[in-house]
Amino acid sequence: MKLLFQLYCTFFRIGGLTFGGGLTMLPMLKYELSEKKDWVTEDELLDYYAIGQCTPGIIAVNTSTFVGYKMKGIPGAIAATLGMISPSLLIISVLALFLSQIIDNPIMIHALAGIRVVVCALLLNTVITLAKKSFVSPLCVGIAIVVFLLALFTPVPTILLIIVSGALGVILQKTGKLKLDKEGHAKS
Amino acid sequence: MSIYFYLFIEFFQIGLFAIGGGPATIPFLMNLTERYDWYTKADVANMLAVSESTPGPIGVNMATYAGFQAAGVAGGIIATFSLVLPSLIVIIIIAKLLENFSKNPYVQSAFWSIRPAVTGLIANAVLGIFETAIFTNAEGHFHFPVFSVLLCAVFFGVMNIKKLKKLHPVVWILGGAVFGIMFKM
Known part of the structure; x- marks a missing residue:
């Protein structure tokens, strides 16, 4: 206890x-x-x-x-x-x-408008950091772009996109097209 | 069905499928605005600002805030518990079964392609936040506010100056508030 x-x-x-x-x-x-x-x-x-x-x-x-x-x-x-x-x-x-x-106070409304702009800048930074970490091969860039476009233009559920992407990695590895070292990095 | 039940179902799913921590929940939180009137897309930017400026994991803070917007304090509690419940279950199973989970080749290859997919999903969610936070006017129509766009670009540039990179986001958020009040944005 x-x-x-x-x-x-x-x-x-x-x-x-x-x-x-x-x-x-x-x-x-x-x-x-x-x-x-x-x-x-x-x-x-x-x-x-x-x-x-x-x-x-x-x-x-x-x-x-x-x-x-x-x-x-x-x-x-x-x-x-x-x-x-x-x-x-x-x-x-x-x-x-x-x-x-x-939240209806005028000063608060102005402050939040300014904050929202900064949040956008912070988020842009987050995306760039994530891209640097996850774009370890040209195919990864392709996956990101396809998923981005599907999410933007089609109603395919987010969950399905994640599951299919994960399956893709496993299939690529199973068929010998993707080789990873002990640390999980792709071998070229 | 009660709103608490829907909060449970939705946030349990977010906890189960948001892979990659806090930012990975953003696409799901944006998606909820299309199916429920718990909060608006514009609220998500406010929620992010509060979550980044307060202690605690951002993803947990966001869930508490989103749940609060939907159904008050009880909503916040239910959303948060639902978000972490899958983690509890999954981690306990992994701790029991797999000694070297993160070194498992299946796990590694799945994550090799899930990571960029999540980046794509987050990029799409961020685009949505840009749209509502900057490019939508009070009447809900598209507009192009030159001042806000420039301010965003300046903030982005300044926060990427090497010496300032380590500064906590709360500094920038407070800066944004000051600019907003000074220029009556």
């Missing part, structure tokens, strides 16, 4: 003190889990992180579920995950309540 409470509190701190999620959370995870406590080694953490990236869902949540499970089985996984999402639930609920009260 004590360990479950510790798991909850530790991940509550990580969730509540890191902005941005994803990669920005890694230093905080390392500090809380490997340095302050010896729950997981740095290597284990990087492994969990890698798995968190290639499993469905939010990477930070996946990583906390993994660490929690390793520490105390299914109850541990649940405690860690609840800890990770609790700060978001509290902060966003309060903020959304507050924002919905002042």
Whole structure:
């Protein structure tokens, strides 16, 4: 019981003190889990992180579920995950309540108009970063363009596009057209 | 059926199929605006701004916010729990069964092609956000606001200056708010 409470509190701190999620959370995870406590080694953490990236869902949540499970089985996984999402639930609920009260204020309307422009610039950055990471061969660029056009011009469901893309990679590998090294990078 | 039930179904699916973390949920959140009147496409930009400026994983923040817009505090809680439930199930199974999940050749080859597909999907969602956040006027028609487009380009340029790259997004978001108020955007 004590360990479950510790798991909850530790991940509550990580969730509540890191902005941005994803990669920005890694230093905080390392500090809380490997340095302050010896729950997981740095290597284990990087492994969990890698798995968190290639499993469905939010990477930070996946990583906390993994660490929690390793520490105390299914109850541990649940405690860690609840800890990770609790700060978001509290902060966003309060903020959304507050924002919905002042959203019609003229100053707020101007501020949000400016913010929306910046969000667009930030998103453009996100797309470029993702493209740099995922465009590891010309075929990958082709896949991205085809999926982009299908999503833009046809009503094909997002889920189907993801499943078919995943199947394509497996088929290419099975038929020997795609060869990956141990790190998962394509061999030319 | 109650709205909570739909929130559960939709966010469970997002949790199950949004591969690649927070940004991967954006296409799904945009897609929801076409089937429900929980929030508008323009709201998504506000949700993103709030989610990036507050602590916690962005994807979780977005889900809480979207659920709140749909059905208040209870909606936020249900959306968030539904989003993380698939992660819990999938990760526990993987932790039990597969020692070297991320080194499995099937997993690697599937992700080799899923990653660029997700990039394409996110690019499409981002295009939709550009459309509603910049190129749609108050009456809902297409317009081309030269000032906003230039401001966006300037912000994009400045945030890619090497020394400023590490700055937290909240800095840019606050900057956007200041510009918006100063120029009565």
